[in-house]
Amino acid sequence: MFSLAERSLYVSDLDLWIDSMRPRARCYVSHGHSDHAREHDTIVTTPVNARICASRFERSIARAKQTSLLPERPRPECAFEEHEFNEPWSDGEHTLTLFPAGHVLGSAQLLIEGERGRFVYTGDFKLARSYTCEPAEVKKCDVLLMECTFGRPQYVFPSRDEVEDAIVSFATKALEDGCAPVFNAYSLGKAQEAMAILGKAGIPITVHGAVHAMARVYEAAGVQLPPYERYDAVTYDGTRALIWPPSGKTLPKALKGKPSRTAMLTGWAMDKNATFRYGVDACIPLSDHADYDALIRYIELAQPEKVLLNHGWKDFVWRLRRLGIDATYLEPYEQLALF
Numbered sequence: 124m125f126s127l128a129e130r131s132l133y134v135s136d137l138d139l140w141i142d143s144m145r146p147r148a149r150c151y152v153s154h155g156h157s158d159h160a161r162e163h164d165t166i167v168t169t170p171v172n173a174r175i176c177a178s179r180f181e182r183s184i185a186r187a188k189q190t191s192l193l194p195e196r197p198r199p200e201c202a203f204e205e206h207e208f209n210e211p212w213s214d215g216e217h218t219l220t221l222f223p224a225g226h227v228l229g230s231a232q233l234l235i236e237g238e239r240g241r242f243v244y245t246g247d248f249k250l251a252r253s254y255t256c257e258p259a260e261v262k263k264c265d266v267l268l269m270e271c272t273f274g275r276p277q278y279v280f281p282s283r284d285e286v287e288d289a290i291v292s293f294a295t296k297a298l299e300d301g302c303a304p305v306f307n308a309y310s311l312g313k314a315q316e317a318m319a320i321l322g323k324a325g326i327p328i329t330v331h332g333a334v335h336a337m338a339r340v341y342e343a344a345g346v347q348l349p350p351y352e353r354y355d356a357v358t359y360d361g362t363r364a365l366i367w368p369p370s371g372k373t374l375p376k377a378l379k380g381k382p383s384r385t386a387m388l389t390g391w392a393m394d395k396n397a398t399f400r401y402g403v404d405a406c407i408p409l410s411d412h413a414d415y416d417a418l419i420r421y422i423e424l425a426q427p428e429k430v431l432l433n434h435g436w437k438d439f440v441w442r443l444r445r446l447g448i449d450a451t452y453l454e455p456y457e458q459l460a461l462f
């Protein structure tokens with residue numbers, strides 16, 4: 124009933140695709156990051172993620188128009204089939220439930236219950252605390268399909284308090300030295316978390332337009348964010364922390380030659396060469412994924428008979444097998460009946 128087909132996860136009994144990168148008739152979208160969220164005829168998701176996806180799709184169409192990349196016939200607007208967290212619904216012989224993944228606001232895991240047992244797809248998740256998204260839940264299941272982005276032992280993050288202190292210290296020191304502190308953070312999730320951390324410390328915040336658009340969606344969903352300004356080339360004077368997407372080639376122009384220091388906010392900060400690789404002044408391990416210990420803890424809590432892995436280090440399979448866990452890594456090209 125559950126398979127890998129056309130490089131995507133597919134639940135044949137439900138005619139439901141999962142986080143597919145190709146347009147589908149009906150697809151469950153776990154959260155709004157661009158490596159999971161694409162337009163489909165019908166998107167099955169939480170109400171908050173529906174708002175996030177709609178906002179992102181609108182922005183990408185607007186960007187494409189500006190750069191004349193818009194396809195001649197844009198896809199028709201997608202419909203959203205919305206389900207609140209922990210409100211199960213029936214689909215034929217099965218019961219489906221979305222529950223919080225703790226990755227970004229509105230991010231959901233999917234539980235499918237049927238005759239053959241309980242199956243959970245985590246999507247991207249984290250167990251660590253967050254100021255701006257719902258705390259993750261773990262449900263017991265028979266088969267667990269989980270991401271393992273940080274499935275190597277060197278990726279054990281410092282405590283959240285230490286990470287927050289590092290972010291605040293970086294900003295404070297830069298401002299004391301007359302430099303604009305710049306934080307590279309994904310516009311969805313990481314940026315709002317950085318805003319909350321800086322805001323708690325009383326550091327004034329200016330954000331890129333994409334971050335601003337997402338912050339507005341967060342606020343409309345009831346998330347309290349500190350005061351912030353949208354970047355404006357005329358008024359920005361370098362005395363406020365700047366939150367900018369990592370891919371922002373526009374940053375040098377935005378800084379207008381003002382002295383600055385840049386910190387990348389990423390779990391990959393645990394790599395020794397991360398600062399050099401990203402070409403920044405510092406890397407701080409603020410992550411919206413589970414670290415190595417949290418991946419193991421999740422399995423201990425969910426107690427599955429079988430663990431399937433995707434999105435991460437393949438050798439995590441062997442680490443789990445050494446712990447006596449029945450684990451398999453899913454190759455994207457496999458045709459495989461999973462459940």
Ligand SMILES: [Zn+2]
Nearest residue numbers: 154156226247
């Ligand atoms: Zn993600």
